[in-house]
Amino acid sequence: xxxxxxxxxxxxxxxxxxxLLIILSGCKGAAVVPxxxxxxxxxxxxxxxxxxxxxxxxxxxxxIGEGKEVxxxxxxxxxxxxxxxxLFTFHYKDSEGYKCTLTFTYSPDARTVQIxxxxxxxxxxxxxGS
Numbered sequence: 001x002x003x004x005x006x007x008x009x010x011x012x013x014x015x016x017x018x019x020l021l022i023i024l025s026g027c028k029g030a031a032v033v034p035x036x037x038x039x040x041x042x043x044x045x046x047x048x049x050x051x052x053x054x055x056x057x058x059x060x061x062x063x064i065g066e067g068k069e070v071x072x073x074x075x076x077x078x079x080x081x082x083x084x085x086x087l088f089t090f091h092y093k094d095s096e097g098y099k100c101t102l103t104f105t106y107s108p109d110a111r112t113v114q115i116x117x118x119x120x121x122x123x124x125x126x127x128x129g130s
Contacts, residue, residue: 030058031077037088037106039128041113043120053102053113053122060090060102072100084109 033055041053052063061071072092080087085107094100103116113122 031074031091033057033060033074033077034079036108036111037113039124040126041122042125043122045120048120052125056128060092070095 037055038057039055041055042048043051050063050065050067052069054061054063054069058074059071060074061069063069072094074090074092076091078089078091082105085105087105088103090102092100092102104113104122105116106113111124113124114120115122
């Protein structure tokens with residue numbers, strides 16, 4: 001009788017621990033975008049006339065022309081200080097579940113962004129953070 005009571009308590013405690021682990025593993029929220037990046041970023045080059053990037057606290061949206069945009073929840077953000085700027089890599093999934101990344105260097109002095117493997121400079125035209 002004493003042995004069965006111990007086994008029952010161990011099973012109950014194991015169940016509670018397992019339930020807590022399941023609940024806590026689902027608590028991972030979206031990554032939080034740094035305040036200085038929140039807002040709309042545009043490139044003055046003519047081929048980007050109606051295109052933009054927009055960061056909110058948890059999302060990245062691309063302006064795709066004709067007043068339309070596509071938005072993605074940011075899963076993870078990697079940051080690495082490089083020279084006078086910061087190299088950011090934003091990880092997100094597209095609507096079909098494919099993993100995507102956006103990598104760029106942010107220059108705080110000029111408040112500009114340069115996308116990796118691109119020569120264009122994006123400027124924040126509508127700040128949304130402090």
